[in-house]
Amino acid sequence: MKDLPAGCPVNSASSSLQPVASGDRIAVLDILRGAALLGILLMNMEAFSGPLDLAFTGIDVRWQGIDYWADAFVYVFVQGKFFTLFSLLFGAGFAVMVQRAETAGREFTPFYLRRSAGLMLIGLCHALLVWSGDILVLYALASLPLLACREAPRSWLPWMGVIVYLGGAAMMLLLGAMVSLATPQDAQQMLVDAQQSIARERMVYGHGNWIQACIQRLHEFGSSMGALLITGPAVLGMFLIGSGLAGSGALAAPERHPRLFAALRWVALPLGLLVTVLGVAWKPYLAPGAYDLGVTSAMALVMIGALPMCLGYLAWIVQWRARLGWLAPVGRMALTHYLGQSLLCTWVFYHHGLGYFDVMPRSVQLLFAVLLFAAQVALSHAWLRRFRFGPMEWLWRAMTYRQWPPMRREAGRG
Secondary structure, three states, X not given: OOOOOOOOOOOOOOOOOOOOOHHHOOHHHHHHHHHHHHHHHHHHHHHHHOOHHHOOOEOOOOOOOHHHHHHHHHHHHHOOOHHHHHHHHHHHHHHHHHHHXXXXXXXXXXXXXXXXXXHHHHHHHHHHHOXXXXXXXXXXXXXXXXXXXXXXXXXXXXXXXXXXXXXXXXXXXHHHHHHHOOOHHHHHHHHHHHHHHHHHHHHHHHHOXXXXXXXXXXXXXXXXXXXXXXXXXXXXXXXXXXXXXHHOOOOOOHHHOHHHHHHHHHHHHHHHHHHHHHHHHXXXXXXXOOOOHHHHHHHHHHHHHHHHHHHHHHHHHHHOOOOOHHHHHHHHOHHHHHHHHHHXXXXXXXXXXXXXXXXXXXXXXXXXXXXXXXXXXXXXXXXXXXXXXXXXXXXXXXXXXXXOOOOEHHHOOO
């Protein structure tokens, strides 16, 4: 395969603020999105196939043999790393859109607010009707303070992002300190409540119908809003880091920043892995409902380690971008495939579908994820030979630009 171009610099935007055609895209961003989508699927598969509350318990003691090691692999090398990469790329897209708007001489804020509102609507439908592990609502909410940072000096953005991201880890430690001050009776009640929540998920998703599942998702959606004090800063921090990287031209022309990417590959990634391993070694298993200071300290270490690991992964993907060009089409359809993963997996695992809830071994889950992603790659290549956008990308653009973009390739440029 011939080398793919890194893409046009972010300041070489088209003259009008219109939906971006394939020829105007930064190719490496699509490759990175494709890689991030695989990591998110590997992470989410446990939450699709069983109770959501059991998907974030570290290395689960219920697994044995190869299933235990599969769970350990995901916890150490995947969980929290590709979610942050996906968030970083959202921020990078923001920087590209800002520069396109400035070059076109168009007002950016109304356009961006429509884009965020469209994402919020899609996310709410996903969270309430399909799967409660949605990240799109969080992205839509975090996109608003990102807009407020638009005028910040570009060189400040990555450092602002790191500080905001670490604020999420600090909130996690504060939570642990507060729980550690609770009475033994209150701490025990938290454990009981967590087990009751898991049992309710098993009953509804493993034996209930779609209406009952929607009611359960509504309950879980309300509960998830309480986690925004931790997840919100993490996502916003990655938005800011991505915006800074894209605004500097590092992603559009990585060959001009060799020292940066070398440092991310050979310093950030090993350092992040070391911090992550320390957190995992301290508390390999995180019991549901146990949020004392010892547990949240281990969780904070894993969260802190995820940031440099994410940046290291990014640098290696950029380094290998010429060989990973086959990921670009799936990256261009990332929203469609993210939602498609939820639709297919809830149909396979939930009772209102095929009903394989809470029965698939951990190692088989990973194999299933890889096969599903391979099918999505093939579908992306076939789809984009005929169409300019994925179905959900097309709908999101229609919401954003208040017009129906041409879908078929022969109907418009790109």
